[in-house]
Amino acid sequence: MENIFEDKNLLGNRRTNNIFKDKNPLDHRFLPDKLLHRDQQIREIAKCWVDVLGGVTPSNVTLYGKTGTGKTAASQFAGEQLSEVADKEDVFVKVEYIRCTDFTTEYQVISRLCNRLGRDVPNRGWTKAEVINTFDDIFKRPRIDKGALHLIVILDEIDILLNKDGDGILYTLTRTENVSVLLISNYLDFKNMIKSRVNSSLNDKEIVFPPYGADQLLDILSERAKLSFHDNVLEDDVIPLCSAMAAKEEGDARYALDLLKNAGELAFDEFSEKVTGDHVKRAKERIEHSKVSEILSTLPFQQQRVLEAILTLTKQKEEITSGKLYEAYTEISKKDAVTYRRIFDFITELELLGIISTKTISRGRGKGRTNIIKLQCDETLLETALYTI
Ligand SMILES: Nc1ncnc2c1ncn2[C@@H]1O[C@H](COP(=O)(O)OP(=O)(O)O)[C@@H](O)[C@H]1O
Ligand SMILES: [Mg+2]
Structure with a gap:
């Protein structure tokens, strides 16, 4: 067999790219120089954090908002701006960003923080108390040259950690002197996962990130398009179409960027000179399909059966209660x-993954409350994915 990288079909992909000049700005992790339409939220974060420049531990902050509303970007942006001024004014402040999908337990988060702050802690093997002591020690014995360290910890996607490991992490962090947290959650009700003893010491300022409207998405996409596409390759309707579609998907900027990127890739694969509205429409199908099958492939077998039961009931146009779901599932x-x-654990996990949603309704006096489950992805896509993995 000849070398795969010299394969004729692949060589096509090495041709000069007439569509993209640089794909990076369309990546989720790209942090743009300016965040449009988020002045107010960034200003509110700054209002809490500015105290730290005077040596006072800032109040804790929580950012709420659906996926793709700019929470991660805004927190990182504010963090960079703060670090810049702290350096200039020679104040000893660190902002540490932690994605709780990568660090899923209290042990992992605290040891990561210790390592980032210059204390060696092994990834496993110590007791939790040993790790926490090491962490405490960082603040008890300040470095003589720089004065006391103030630490701001950004815990992104905090619901994942709380769901897996409980609220111990918040208990520890909120009780350590000179430490303040910024929590980011996609769910408004994530505080149900926090016990009251922790909630009271959290005493946080809450900042809401509303979904973007089509006009705002249009501005955001136009900025990114300038950085990533060659001049004049986007037909006029491409950006408005991506914006309108993403506005419908709960104002999700990430989805808007995905649409634009996938549309460009389709155009390139098809040797097209321009990206068209048709590419955008097909990009939508491609994204949805890969999203559903990707999620599904990570689910344990029994959880897939639960989803299969939800699909069956949805097709029968039934209102899905947990009782009915269990019946169909067995x-x-x-x-x-x-x-x-x-x-119930399965339901919570599926909801965190965004495949289903649940709503608690009251059946009226004396009849208690019921959970109603609803599918949040396309039925046909789910069906195809379920039966092809
Ligand atoms: N106001 C904005 N201006 C420019 N880009 C933005 C803005 N809001 C979000 N984005 C971009 O959209 C994508 C999703 O944003 P992100 O911060 O990850 O959302 P969230 O954390 O709320 O899910 C990222 O690539 C981000 O850079
Ligand atoms: Mg995020």
Whole structure:
């Protein structure tokens, strides 16, 4: 076999790119120089954090908002700006960003922080108390040359950690002197996962990130397009179309960027000179398909069966309560079925992944409350994905 990288079909991909000048600015992790339409939120973060420049531990902050509303970008942007001024004024401040999908337990977060702050802690093997002591020690014994360290910890996607490891991490961080946290959550009700003893010491300022409207997305995409596409390759309707579609998807800037990037890739693959509205429409299908099958492939077998049961009930146009779901699920799984209690964990996880949503409704006096489950992805896509993995 000849070398795969010399394959004729692949060589096509090495031709000069007539569409993209630089794909990086369309990547989720790219942090632009300016964040449009987020002045107010960034200003509110700054209002809390500015105290630290005077040596006072700033109040804790929580950012709420749906996916793609700029929470991660705004927190990192504010962090960079603060570090810049702290350096200039010679104040000893560190802002540490932690994505809780990568660091999923209290142990992992604290040891990561210790390592970042110059104390060696192994990834495993110590007791939690040993790690926490090492962390405390950083603040108890300030470095003589620079005075006391103030630390701001950004915990992004905090719901994942809380769901997996409980609220110990917040207990520890909020009780350490000179430490303040900024929590980011996609869910308004994530504080249900925090016990009251922690909630009271959190005493946070809450900042809401509303979904972007189509006009705002249009501005955001236009800026990125200038950095990533060659001049005049986007037909006029491309950016407005991506913006309108993403505005419908709950004002998600990430989705808007994905659409634009995928549309450009399709145009390139097809040797097209321009990116057109048709490319955008096909990009939408491509993204949705890959999203659903990607999520599905990571789910344990029984959890896939739960989803299959939800799909079946959805097709029957049934209102899905947890009871009804369990019935349908045992029907499918037969003797391998997990317990009714376990199903609730599955439901929470599926909701965190954004495939389903739940709503608690009250059935009226004396009848208690019921959870209603709803599918949040396309039925056909889910069906194809379920039966092809
Ligand atoms: N106001 C904005 N201006 C420019 N780019 C933005 C803005 N808001 C979001 N983005 C971009 O959209 C993508 C998603 O934003 P992100 O901060 O990850 O959203 P969230 O954390 O709320 O899910 C990122 O690539 C980000 O750079
Ligand atoms: Mg984010």
